[in-house]
Amino acid sequence: MQDDAQVEIIQYPYSHELPQEHRIESARSKAWNDISRWRKAERKRLIDERLALTPEERQIRSGRIASLLDSTIGNFAGRIVGSYWPFRGEPDLRNWGIMIIERGGRIALPVVVQKGWPLEYRTWSPGDPLERGFWNMLVPARGSAVQPDIVIAPVVGFDDANYRLGYGGGFFDRTLATMTRKPLSIGVGYAQSWIPTVYPQHHDVPMDVIVTD
Template sequence: MTDTDDSLPFAGEYASPPCFMHELETGEGAQLRHPDPKLWNDVTRWRKAERERLIAARLAVSPEERIVRSNRIAEKLTVAIGRVKDQLIGVYWPIRGEPDLRKWMTDIVGAGGRIALPVVIKKGWPLEFRRWAPGDPMERGIWNILVPSHGPSVQPGVVIAPLVGFDSARYRLGYGGGFFDRTLAAMPARPLVIGVGYATSKLGSIYPQPHDIPMDVILTDE
């Protein structure tokens, strides 16, 4: 669940000239509804530039500060989820400066909860969740991310998704592969979906498309 520094300012400049960006709806949570593919091409370039900028910014945060921020998010997650005993919670293995919830995951297992981690099976397919507990065998999956090396596919009742960026309408800017939205759309029962990220990753809008699925809740370090 992956991208580098483009050193672009937050607003007004893009990786390539956004000839049609002014035609988009504006304001927080604005959606791109125009059928003109040129508009979507501009948004795609803008998303890529923002993705690179936001990832570079969080990688620039010191490891110590990142731990502090991750712990704040973990505390909020505990409150938001409430009783964890017997709950199956889909989390993620952190990469590229994402909030590190591994200690929290261990605490959840200790409190009687269950953890599942996402596994990329194939490009264009939904993610598969597999049970995980401390000490379980892991292997390197796609993008060199550690995943449970075996186990059946499970369906979490709560899914925690890392955010590269987000907006006030609770839409998530991810890594661009579409895995997360595809996974939610394929689940037989909609889980509680919680997006987690740093407050500095908030955007005016990610310009969501009809296939983009908003989070139920977004939790940040502030």
């Protein structure tokens, strides 16, 4: 498996008759197809592994992550934290989010407005109505659109360079790349989700830090 910078040009019959740029582009396309298939397989493996954890184990691990987030972020007063509603065995930080509000912060949850678009963050407090959105995930039914000061992004997988493997939609990468003010971006996941590399591409945005159990 190779990234674009290391890609080897593959020779095909009559490829010598093609322009050099076309041969390079063909090799890059093949490399990306290989990476895409690998990511899909890794995504399934990692999600299956975390779903195999018992609810009690996930709760314990989520508590550890919440404690480390406290020490990583520090003061929450006056700050907007973009959190998330847990999905498919992700760390459950809902109680931690309520504590943020109690300490003077605000919570915003991501909403998929349209496929291929950046996420929209909407403010949310306990008791505010939720509805089913993209991938059948719960999202705020209403709430002001805001830009978070801190973005908490759940990971399916992650590597030592702080790149995250997500669900394949590119929503967090697109959102972080288009924000007018750079937030503190924190990936969260279980330690077992570590992989040597996600084979990051030019559009992938690394997290500032990854927090695990």
